Amino acid sequence: MYNPLAIKTRDGDQGVKMSDMNSLSSRLEALFLPKRHQKKIARERKKAEQAARTAPSPVPETAQYTTKLRGLIGDKTVKLLYWPSYTNPYQRLFYGHPNEWFDHSAGTIDAALDQLKSSENETVVFHVHWLNFLEPSETSPDYGTNCQQFIKKCATFRDLGGLLFWTVHNLMEHDTPDAAIETDLRLKLLELSHAVFVHSEAAKEAIALQSMSPTDNIHTIEHGNYIGVYPDAVSQDVARGKLGLKNSTTVFLNLGLIRRYKGLDALVSQVDRLAEDGRDCVLLLAGRKTVADAGMLGELSTTSTNLISYDGWIADWEIQNYMNASDFMVVPYKQALTSGSAMLALSFALPVVAPALGNLPDLIKDGVNGFLYDPDDANGLAKSLRRATDTSNHELAEMRYNALVSAQNFSWLSARSVLLRKISSLS
Numbered sequence: 001m002y003n004p005l006a007i008k009t010r011d012g013d014q015g016v017k018m019s020d021m022n023s024l025s026s027r028l029e030a031l032f033l034p035k036r037h038q039k040k041i042a043r044e045r046k047k048a049e050q051a052a053r054t055a056p057s058p059v060p061e062t063a064q065y066t067t068k069l070r071g072l073i074g075d076k077t078v079k080l081l082y083w084p085s086y087t088n089p090y091q092r093l094f095y096g097h098p099n100e101w102f103d104h105s106a107g108t109i110d111a112a113l114d115q116l117k118s119s120e121n122e123t124v125v126f127h128v129h130w131l132n133f134l135e136p137s138e139t140s141p142d143y144g145t146n147c148q149q150f151i152k153k154c155a156t157f158r159d160l161g162g163l164l165f166w167t168v169h170n171l172m173e174h175d176t177p178d179a180a181i182e183t184d185l186r187l188k189l190l191e192l193s194h195a196v197f198v199h200s201e202a203a204k205e206a207i208a209l210q211s212m213s214p215t216d217n218i219h220t221i222e223h224g225n226y227i228g229v230y231p232d233a234v235s236q237d238v239a240r241g242k243l244g245l246k247n248s249t250t251v252f253l254n255l256g257l258i259r260r261y262k263g264l265d266a267l268v269s270q271v272d273r274l275a276e277d278g279r280d281c282v283l284l285l286a287g288r289k290t291v292a293d294a295g296m297l298g299e300l301s302t303t304s305t306n307l308i309s310y311d312g313w314i315a316d317w318e319i320q321n322y323m324n325a326s327d328f329m330v331v332p333y334k335q336a337l338t339s340g341s342a343m344l345a346l347s348f349a350l351p352v353v354a355p356a357l358g359n360l361p362d363l364i365k366d367g368v369n370g371f372l373y374d375p376d377d378a379n380g381l382a383k384s385l386r387r388a389t390d391t392s393n394h395e396l397a398e399m400r401y402n403a404l405v406s407a408q409n410f411s412w413l414s415a416r417s418v419l420l421r422k423i424s425s426l427s
Contacts (some may be wrong), residue, residue, distance in 0.1 A: 066097075066099065073420050074424065077121060077122050077123065078123045078124075078125060078423055079115055080095070080127055081105060081124075081125070082095070082106055083109065083126070096416055109157060113157055116157060116160050124163070125164075126162055128166040131185065131189075132173045135177055144178070147182075147184070150185075154192050155192055163195075163427065164193050165193060165196075171207070190207070190217075191213075197419070198219070199221060200337070200338070200361075202362075204218045204220055219422065222414045223338060224412030224415055225343060225346065225407040225408060227407055230348075234321055238324075243325050252281065252327070253284045253286070253326035253330065254331065254332075255314065255344075258287050258288065259293050260296055263381075264285065264332070268285075268300045271283040271307070284308050284310075284325070285300070285310070287311075288311065297309055319348075324348065327351070329351070332354075333354070336357045336358040345403070346369065346407035347407045348404075349400040351399040351402075352371075357375055368402050372384070
């Protein structure tokens with residue numbers, strides 16, 4: 001029998017922190033307490049929103065951790081530039097606070113070359129994340145040329161003594177303009193990189209298979225959790241009142257960019273079928289649509305009567321409204337190496353329905369903190385959604401608790417320590 005209290009956290013403590021339990025309590029109360037008076041809900045909603053708008057988004061960091069990490073690289077001084085830079089907190093949490101011995105900032109390969117040429121005693125690292133910034137633009141319209149120039153500069157950076165790292169988040173960029181050119185780019189970058197990082201053993205095997213190369217230079221690092229990173233002051237009662245949802249309804253959520261590759265058409269169809277069978281359920285689809293997939297949301301909204309969509313950028317303080325109003329996050333990917341959305345959901349104590357792809361089997365334990373299905377099973381998603389609607393309030397409360405506990409076991413500190421150890425071994 002799975003016992004969440006027996007899970008040992010990275011800091012050596014048993015169970016979850018009291019602050020995390022306080023965060024979870026409002027969601028558990030909403031499952032069991034009678035519905036509050038509408039005026040009281042309105043007052044609570046207003047108060048919570050005001051608090052959430054000004055709530056900080058802390059980076060978990062302590063002087064004790066910093067001292068421990070300092071010992072991993074000895075007396076070295078490191079300057080790391082990462083590229084490209086995104087507004088989500090992944091990179092900020094992964095690298096932690098800059099300091100005098102580990103300074104890091106966003107920067108291009110040109111900036112990394114300049115830094116390397118001007119540095120005397122520093123170890124200079126250029127850390128690549130995503131490759132979509134090489135795709136054609138108004139200033140650099142030719143994709144092939146962009147890729148060739150990038151690889152040439154990376155080779156020069158390495159020849160001059162810089163350390164080249166790459167975290168592989170996808171097997172292929174979602175909107176690649178030319179799969180053959182990108183494949184060649186990936187193979188060359190894989191060969192040039194001093195170290196390649198992934199977020200699961202499954203990703204390591206997939207990259208090795210794709211490139212037909214050994215895994216010696218590919219290292220698995222954790223994808224840390226987002227507990228306490230986003231405001232989380234709104235109860236389920238308040239969140240559902242804000243979105244006009246009944247307490248009795250099973251609410252499925254998909255939050256993030258609205259893209260075809262995410263399998264959203266199949267998800268909408270399956271939720272509709274459940275509703276046709278008499279199950280009280282809806283799908284919340286919240287996020288910004290891209291130009292390429294602009295028509296998809298309109299198509300889905302026209303054909304579905306069980307879809308509630310919010311098209312637009314979701315501010316940090318608003319994420320809690322969707323997370324806390326929902327019963328399950330659903331990420332019906334057709335292919336995936338890493339799912340930050342699943343980790344975000346677990347960090348909000350929200351169980352996840354997902355295919356067994358990439359790092360998802362590492363995060364989701366079937367029937368414990370979500371439902372996992374075989375991506376090759378044509379009925380896998382449908383069966384998992386049906387299991388979700390069959391989940392009792394008591395079972396759901398336990399799954400929420402398990403979700404939060406499981407998220408706590410994935411540490412940014414652990415991921416950063418792998419990075420620093422690799423820098424130390426190569427410099």
